[in-house]
Amino acid sequence: MKQFVVLLKKELLESRRNFKWMWMPIVFILFGITEPLTAYYMPDILDAVGNLPEGAVIEIPPPTSEEVLLSTIGQYSMMGVLVIVLGFMGTVAGERKNGSASLVLVKPVSYHSYILSKWAAAMILVWISYILGMLSSWYYINILFENISAESFLKALVTYGFWLSFVVTLTVFFSSLTSSPGVAAFSAIAVSIFLSFLSGTFSNQLEWFPSQLSSYTAEILMEGKWSGDLTMTIAATVVLIIILIATSPVLFKKRELS
Template structure:
């Protein structure tokens, strides 16, 4: 266990040196507040653009507060996922390519400790950044539109966080396969896109797909209750995370021992 904490602390220090603890939370906060602010000031934005007949009055219906918070979650489904892949696609592949991983593994370091310490470090960064961003979105939705109960916010936060954790674990899995961070990033994004498209097109058949979590989170914010498929979807996503981690360890061990 002491070995694992040493590797975990190394990962925390490395992310601090790369300023990930600064720019990643800031990026998530900017993504989170973008929709509430632009939605609130949209009439003024359109008016300032010009080109409308004189005397034109812009009247736009005010969206419900849950819908606006869901817009922010939708942004995380695009830009948030992209950021997660970018910050994690070189966690292992980069060290393998540079030879750092080989130096570390020459010591009595287990493959499982190495992989899970990397995963835990990335997961902590993602969850802290995601919480800061979604909290900022919830705050702006409250002061500009209407306050969403904090209990609903917390449930939505943890629910959608499972999907982001799944995305991160997919990237860790491909890190074990490939030495090139670029290939890892491409494979991870392609996998997430395909899974989302297939789950969206065949939602009646794949209602337990982890990619459905975003939609179920939005349904909860609107109705204050989760659909029946939410529990098996969560369990399947959690099981997928565990299997991907185990697969990453096995693949990484096989490739490193064969090298």
């Protein structure tokens, strides 16, 4: 446990030196602010740059607060996932490539503590960035549109947060299998897209897939419903996260020893 705490502090300090604690929260906050502002001012934007004939009137029905928040989550589904993968694709692979991993592991350091500390540091940074981004979006939505209740907001935030946690775990898992950050990033993104494709195509058969969490988030916001399938999906996601993060040190150690 002491090794894990020391390594975790090292990872958090390294993230600060790499300015991840600055740019990642800023990116998530910008995504959170952009959607409500764009939705609110879209008629003015189209009127200003639309080059429409004189006298033409554009009537766009204003979106609901829930739809705007779902648009923000949609941004996190695309750009947010990309930011996470690019931010942590080299968390293990990069250190293996430049030899830093060997310098750390030559000491009496547990492989499990080494991998777990990197995963925990990434989770802390991503969750703080994600929460700040969602809070920013919620704040502007409540100002520009109708209020979203704190209960619905928190349920949606936590539900979708499990999907981002799964993406973080995938990234660390693939980063521990290779010495190429690019391969790790490609693998994590490819698996995320594949899971989303499967859950979209076979939504009735794959109700407990982690990629279904975005659909359940929409149900929470639009219908106020927390289904039993959502509870099982969260449980299945947590189990998969545990399996991936438990097998990562084992596979990493085998590659190092080979």
